[in-house]
Amino acid sequence: MQYFIDSASIEEIKEAISLGVLDGVTTNPSLVSKTGRPFNEVAKEICHLVQGPVSLEVVGTTAEEMLREAKQLRTYGSNVVVKIPMLSEGLKAVKALSAEGIPTNVTLIFQPVQALLAAKAGATYVSPFIGRLDDIGQDGLLLVRDIIQIYRQYSFKTKVLAASVRHPIHVLECAKMGVDVVTLPVKVVHQLTKHPLTDSGLKTFLEDWKKVKN
DSSP: OEEEEEOOOHHHHHHHHHHTOOOEEEOOHHHHHHHTSOHHHHHHHHHHHOSSOEEEEOOOSSHHHHHHHHHHHGGGOTTEEEEEESSHHHHHHHHHHHHTTOOEEEEEEOSHHHHHHHHHHTOSEEEEBHHHHHHTTSOHHHHHHHHHHHHHHHTOOOEEEEBSOOSHHHHHHHHHHTOSEEEEOHHHHHHHTOOHHHHHHHHHHHHHHTTSOO
16 A cells, blocks of 8 residues: 655655655645645645655646646646546546546545546546545545445556545555555654554663663
């Protein structure tokens, strides 16, 4: 399973790179707005820093607008994956981009049939939003399970990219299900390293080491 960082913060991305676990980056307009910087500057810097896929999102709502934006986004780096919202117009854009060999990530997936349509249109990735479904009392992980079952049933090549990941249990369950990619905030990456017994064990080792004659 690959780990992507869901961020537009250069500092956070550099931190993830230093941990040795970064396989790619996903962004969205909300994350970019938090940087207070022009989008094109942020996008180019991320693409330069990261060797793996970088999902950059279009903001147009028609296929024509999305395709025009996609061409611009791809000038920022050969590793750009064009992030397309799950809309009827979005599917048209995905089909056209797929025909040109341009990778796409269909985002804002909240039901399995949306993921089915995206795969049929030729999406490289689909992004089911786990946490946002949990927030309204639904089981986000069940959505991911259903998508994986459908994709395996019909041998779709589209990769499942679990998004809106809130905590380590989301990551664990996604790994057990065979999710292709999880994208998560850097704070969750750090949470994955933690366990109370690890902390207490390290404390004991260090205390005992002080007693060792050197």
